[in-house]
Amino acid sequence: MSSVIHINPSLRKAAEILGEARKGMGLDEFPFETRLSMRPLVNKWMSDFKDREDQLKILYNEIKSYTDEHPSILKAYTDVGSLVKDHHPIIHLLLSSVFPVSLSENMYGYAAGPFMMEPFYITTALQNLLADATAELKFELFSEIDKIPYSIRACLIILEKYYKIPLDQVLPLLFSLQYEDTDMERFFKTTSMLDFLEVKTHGPAPEIGNEKLDFLLRNLNDADLWLETFSPDIFYFEGFYLAFMNDVTEVETLSRLRKLLLTSDSFQDYDTARMVANLTRVYLSMFDVEVGIFAIDYPFDKSLSHRYNMQYPIIDNHLENLFSAKNDNIYIRACKENKIQIISNLEQLDNPSSIELNFLAKGYKSLMVVPLRDHNKKVIGIIELAAPDPYVFTYVKRLKLKEILPLYDVAVEDSRNTVDNRIQNIIQEQFTNIHPSVLWKFSETAFNYLNRESNNDEIRMIEPVHFNNVYPIYGQIDINSSTTIRNDAVKKDLSKNLYLVSEILEEAYQQTRFHLLKKLAFEVSVASANLSEEFDINQETAVNNLLAEEINPVLKDIRIQYPDLKERIDGYFSAMDPDLEIVYEARKNYEYSLNKVNNTISRHLEEQELNNQKIIPHYFEKYKTDGIEYTMYVGQSLLQKETFNLHQLYNLRLWQLYSMVEIYRQLEKVRPGLPTDMTVSFLVLVFNHPLNITFRMEEKRFDVDTSYFARYEILKKRIDKACLAGRKERLTQKDKLVIVYLNDKDREEYLDYLQFLIDESLLESEIEEVEVERVQGIQGIKALRANFKS
Structure with a gap:
């Protein structure tokens, strides 16, 4: 039952908890004199219930009899203990008009002296709430108004009660209730009733004009100014106040969730993610439930970039096999159907997956998986909830969670966008423009860099980006002389x-x-x-x-x-x-002609490149000089998801020869309209050994590794200026397609290609085989030459 605070230890504990909470509000340095008095309430009983004819008349008579016998009940006390000691039998009766016995079991309320630390009366519901020895009640800032010092709040009460200036200064207070070693947290908004609080003076009070009042209200943080106007030597408080605590856990939790989730990096660190998980438990009033949150890309993407540094699952290390093609589990169903999935009792599954067996082994009996979606309704994340008891995820809980899912959707998408933007910034700063085919690798590298940064690793350097065992394809279309x-x-x-x-x-x-x-x-x-x-x-x-x-x-x-x-x-x-x-x-005519030739070549290569990338992703880079040269790399290490085979390499090699024919024909159409006549030579360099390439940070480009592979780079740079062995004739010639190779296997392959193009009436029938002079010490260079067919 509701009780006056005197002997009962549990009541004393509850009073201490409330007192500590109010101390956090700054009331331990309150400057005004305060006196606890029941006189305002007694007077109300005497005036309001004197002529009643119901049961309240009985209470009135009892209170009247008590006050006649104990007039000290009307005097003011400076401490709670003295009042309670002298009059605790009647206090409960007096407060029954504001804290009815029938409501005491459900009403959170208390009574305390003016601005005093501890209450002298507490309802049964509040007593039970605070009975736990680990309970801790904390004052929370509800709004900017809560930052107003309590000395100024007291002055606002003086203005209203003494000067009769209505200010609506009775503002709600917010408290959080936590229990040690648990994540359970509840929130209570406390409103005060000041009907039994009086403002009194020692002597005459100062006059307050409108100008002075306006000046004071514009300086609500200047305590010295207010106390100079309303001196504690003049004003004091007498009586008591009533406080009613309303459970606003759901509303406050939702407000905090919204604030956390709408922060762009809400899922970028563990502590914030755990706060979100805990608030989710509180919002659902399911304190035994574990909550996990993680980002995914569905259909599932194996690359590191899909993780976005947002991995907070309930069970560690189970994400790698989560979306295996051989798996059929609640997560796959949630993503495929794009809706919430619930297993009410894991123990009753006929054929549980390995993931579901893991949850059982960890002691969980029920499981709910919630897909998170971006603005295009694509699945980008998962919320998982697991409980130790079966059948806890009811239809009502599901609806309640569904109401706030848009907040989680936005949070995950914004967090992903934040990471994407940071990765793009790193790529632009460290690597400049990157070919789309290998952007995934640079994204992984940037992601790993961010990961080390967030983990405060000592090594903060960008790791090298390299691809092993890739085949080069090099071509050059050069303007002669x-x-x-x-x-x-x-x-x-x-x-x-x-x-x-x-x-x-x-x-x-x-x-x-x-x-x-x-x-x-x-x-x-x-x-x-x-x-x-x-x-x-x-x-x-x-x-x-x-x-x-x-x-x-x-x-x-x-x-x-x-x-x-x-x-x-x-x-x-x-x-x-x-x-x-x-x-x-x-010179203008020359530059126009040069640009016309180069643009014709570039446009054709760019159009062809779009189709080639669809067949097999590969690296492509072209350079514009006096003509166009380009390099392609193809191989398994360049692929994020696809599988490479040699047939794709052979297809690109044949395409290269086809493209040389097509470029030749396009240039022949362009040539009559050039103000400066230009002829073009065509060269293909065959290098059949897989290379290892690394992105050079200084030059912002890929380069081959090791001195052995350096032969390829030397040939690329020098071969077009080479002459035939023992002759002064240049290797490259007008209207000729030249294929340079180093071994007989390449010769056989390209002779086959050339014969096919001859049969297609794209080349003249004669194929010339020539030897090339040494190029910077490289010997054994040979070439095939064929004339384009007009």
């Missing part, structure tokens, strides 16, 4: 430019007798003479500097100083490129 063609274009532009400027300088000198013009004309004549000799790139730089830095600035000044020459000089500049202010006609 591109350097000579460009030099001719440059020489043509410079010659025209020097001729035009020599005329204008001579004419300007004759009219102005400006001697610097004569000197510049002499330098132009020297530069023109040098162009007639063998041309080199230094001459281009020298002539451009002469024009841009010396001649053009002088001509612009002369144009202003001598108006008669303006039209003539303007005519000269109109013949120049408007941005560069030099003749740039032949």
Whole structure:
């Protein structure tokens, strides 16, 4: 039953717990004098129930008789103990009007002196709640208002009760109740009733005007300001207050879950994930249930990247076999059907899977698996709940959990996105642009780096990215004599430019007798003479500097100083490129033609690459120079899920030859429209030994490993400049497809391919077999050459 706190140890324990909780609110440094008095309640009984004719009249008479015999009940006490000792028999009777006996078993409530630590009265329900020796009640910040010091709260009560200024200052307080060594937690919102609390004064009270009041209310954290206005030497409190505690566990738990789950990294550390699991238990009022949460990709993806560092299962090490193709278990059913699955009694399964047997072995009898989904309804995570008793996951529990599942969906998706973004940042910072076919490997590497970082490992370096036993496929489509063609274009532009400027300088000198013009004309004549000799790139730089830095600035000044020459000089500049202010006609034609050829080749390779990736994922990289060269790598280590076989390699090799024919034909169509004529040579380098390649962080590209494999890189860089053995003839020739190889097995393979293309009327019938000179010490190089068929 409800009790006054005096002798009963369990009641005393409950009072101490409440007192400690209120101490956490800062009431141990309360500045105002407080006195406990039952007089306000006695007066209410005397005034309200005097004329009643029901059972309350009986209580009234008893209270009236007691107060007549014990007038000290009306006096004020400075400590709880004295009041309880003197009058504990009547206190219960007095409080029966606010704490009815019929409700005491279910009502959480207590009575305490003004701002005092411990209550002097407590209901039976609250006593039972706090009876556990391990119970701990903590004050929680409910809102920003809870941060207002209690000395200021007391002043707000003074304003309302003494100055009759309504402020609605009776604010709810939030307490959490926890039990030692358990995850059980409950929340209670406490509202106070101040009807029996009075504000009294020692002498006259200060007047409070509207301006002063407004200033005070705008400074609700300045305790000194408030206490200066409402001095503890003047004001004190007498009476008591009532507190009613309402269980808001579900509402508060849901609020905390929402706050945790809507944080973008809510599942990125163990402690936060366990907090989410514990709040889930509290929300469901299932404190014996274990909760696990983990990310997946379904259909199941074996790569490390699917883990997203969100792995908090109930049973460790069971995720690896969770989605085995041979398995049929509750997890697979949950993902396939994309809905909650429940096993009410694991012991009654006819044919349990290994996963379900694991739960039984751990003492669990019932299991619920809940798929988490992204905005596209794809399964991206799992919540698992296991209980030691059967039949605990009722329809009601299922509905209750289903109500809040969108929060978990958003949390897992946001956490995955956070990890994805961090991985992409690492890839961009450490590796720059990565070919999509190997992005999965770089994602794994970035994920491992993040994992070590989160585990505070000492080794924080990015681990090398390498692929072993991959086959290279190299091709080159090169513009013949591109350097000579460009030099001719440059020489043509410079010659025209020097001729035009020599005329204008001579004419300007004759009219102005400006001697610097004569000197510049002499330098132009020297530069023109040098162009007639063998041309080199230094001459281009020298002539451009002469024009841009010396001649053009002088001509612009002369144009202003001598108006008669303006039209003539303007005519000269109109013949120049408007941005560069030099003749740039032949070079522009060269660059247009070069870009047209390169773009034609690139466009074809890119279109073909899309289809090739569908057949077998592989690494592809192309470089644009005076033509296009490209490298492909194919092999099992490059594949995330697929299986590699040699037939796929042979298919890509044959495709490469087909593509050379198609590029040749496209360029033949383009060639008549080029302002600068260009011819192209085609080269394929066959290297039939699997290579090991590693991504070089410094160069941001893949490179082959070991000196043996370095032969391949040397041949790639030098073979197109090689000549035939014992002859001065270049290996690569206009309109010829050249296939370079190192062993007879490759010869047989490519002769077969070439014969097939001849039969398809794509190549001329003659196949030329030649030996190639040594290339940087590499000997035994041979080649097959065939002419394209027009």
